[in-house]
Structures are given as structure tokens and as C-alpha cells.
Amino acid sequence: MSALKRIATRYASLIAFIFVVLAWELGCDLFQVPAFVLPAPSAILTAFTTLSPSRWFEHTWATLEVALLGFAIATAIAVPLAITITRSKLVSRVVMPWLIVIQSTPIVAIAPIIVVTLGAGVLPRVVITTLISFFPIVISTATGLASVPAEFTELSRSLRASRNREYWQIRMPYALPHLFSALRVAITLAIVGAVVAEFVAAERGLGYLILYSTSSFRIAVAFAALVILVASSLVLYGLITQLQRRLFPWSEHRG
Numbered sequence: 001m002s003a004l005k006r007i008a009t010r011y012a013s014l015i016a017f018i019f020v021v022l023a024w025e026l027g028c029d030l031f032q033v034p035a036f037v038l039p040a041p042s043a044i045l046t047a048f049t050t051l052s053p054s055r056w057f058e059h060t061w062a063t064l065e066v067a068l069l070g071f072a073i074a075t076a077i078a079v080p081l082a083i084t085i086t087r088s089k090l091v092s093r094v095v096m097p098w099l100i101v102i103q104s105t106p107i108v109a110i111a112p113i114i115v116v117t118l119g120a121g122v123l124p125r126v127v128i129t130t131l132i133s134f135f136p137i138v139i140s141t142a143t144g145l146a147s148v149p150a151e152f153t154e155l156s157r158s159l160r161a162s163r164n165r166e167y168w169q170i171r172m173p174y175a176l177p178h179l180f181s182a183l184r185v186a187i188t189l190a191i192v193g194a195v196v197a198e199f200v201a202a203e204r205g206l207g208y209l210i211l212y213s214t215s216s217f218r219i220a221v222a223f224a225a226l227v228i229l230v231a232s233s234l235v236l237y238g239l240i241t242q243l244q245r246r247l248f249p250w251s252e253h254r255g
Contacts, residue, residue: 039220044227047220060228062205063194066122067236070129071190075183078134082141082175083167103135107193111200120201128200129193133186140182144175176251180244187236191229 021041027033028040035043048056085092111128118124148171156166198207206225213222244251 036217036219043220044223047224059206059209066125067190067194069126074130074134078137082138085142086145107132115201125197128197129190132193133189136185137182140178144178145171148174183240188233191233
């Protein structure tokens with residue numbers, strides 16, 4: 001009995017997922033729900049055959065390309081900015097209100113403006129993705145850098161360590177759990193940003209495919225694209241978690 005309990009506890013999420021899928025399938029069959037309203041899981045699986053593997057790959061890569069570019073740019077800008085914010089009160093007072101304004105502005109509202117300003121290519125989609133995944137990295141990294149116990153920084157100053165050394169050897173290790181937590185959030189937001197950008201202006205991508213499929217009442221295809229989006233988010237989330245475990249295993253336990 002204890003073995004069954006351990007198995008049920010370990011695979012609780014998988015068991016719940018299987019239960020939901022089975023209930024979904026049975027509910028659609030029992031109540032004869034039209035496929036254009038809510039397709040059954042079996043219909044979604046069948047929808048994967050409506051496009052060739054190369055077409056699915058083309059749409060998936062178009063979305064992932066924008067998401068990864070936006071995520072990389074957001075990280076490259078956010079981490080140095082977080083360091084600058086914590087090092088200078090003046091910069092913090094100037095920059096933080098602007099960051100809050102950007103975060104408070106609905107990305108869906110400004111996405112058409114960005115597309116009109118920058119054109120309909122890849123650039124506006126990358127900008128939208130960067131904006132939507134930028135804020136959590138800045139805030140979490142700055143919080144981590146500021147969370148160092150005072151006795152550590154006082155010890156560093158008593159030993160006459162330079163400010164740069166204090167940041168790289170004391171503050172950054174404390175900020176790593178916060179940084180990786182933010183990266184996991186940001187990578188999922190990057191997928192969301194890429195899809196939002198494709199809703200506004202795109203000729204390929206999973207977001208474009210969802211928009212096109214729903215407009216033609218091919219709801220099963222839209223759900224199939226949604227499955228790929230969710231799977232992509234989970235894989236990228238897991239990759240960042242594994243990266244933290246491999247490079248900084250101590251930071252995961254401390255976080």
C-alpha cells in the first residue's frame with residue numbers, strides 16, 4: 001500500500017493530466033460537443049496530420065526564433081541594468097519609474113503601434129517579446145543583488161575589496177537564485193510575447209496558425225498548435241532549470 005502511495009505521490013501530476021484528458025474525451029463523446037466548439041483530444045491528435053511535418057516545423061521554429069531572440073536580448077539588457085540600479089541610487093530613481101510604466105502598459109495595446117513604427121518583419125516581433133520578458137529579470141536580479149546580508153558587505157569593505165569584486169564574488173552569487181527564477185518566468189513570457197506579436201503581424205508561426213485556424217473554424221488545428229506552444233514552454237523552462245542545476249547546483253538549494 002505504501003508503494004502505491006509513493007507512486008501516486010510521485011506521478012500525481014501525470015495521473016491528474018491523464019484523468020483530465022480522459023474526462024475531456026468522454027465528455028465530448030457523451031454530450032456530442034461540436035468539433036468547432038471544443039474538439040476532443042483524439043480530434044486534436046488527428047489535426048496534426050492536416051499539415052506536413054515540415055510545415056509544423058516551419059511554424060514552430062518561426063515562433064521559437066522570435067521568442068529566443070527576445071529572451072536573449074532581454075537578459076543581456078536586464079542583468080547589467082539591474083547591477084547599475086543597485087549600484088546607483090540616482091539611476092534607480094530615474095529608471096525604475098520608466099520600468100514600471102513599461103510594465104503597466106498592456107503589450108497587446110502597443111503591439112500594433114510597434115508594428116506600424118518598425119514594419120512587419122521580424123524586428124517588431126522581437127521588440128515585443130523583449131518588452132514582455134524584460135521586467136521580471138530586472139526586478140528579480142536587483143532584488144537578489146540587494147538581498148546580501150549586511151555583515152558580508154561590511155566584511156568586504158573592511159578588507160578593502162573593490163566594488164566590482166564585491167558584486168562579482170558576493171552579490172552575484174546571492175542573486176543567482178533570483179536570476180534563474182526570473183529566467184524561468186521570462187522564457188514562458190517570451191513565448192507569450194512571440195504569439196502576441198504573430199497575432200498582430202506575421203505570415204508564419206504558431207500564433208499566426210492559431211489565428212488563421214480559428215478564423216476558418218479549424219479549431220482542432222488551433223488546439224494542436226496550442227499543444228506545441230505549451231510543450232515548447234515546458235521544454236525551455238526545463239532547460240533553464242537543468243542549466244542552473246549543472247552550473248550552479250548550490251544556488252538551487254539556497255533558492
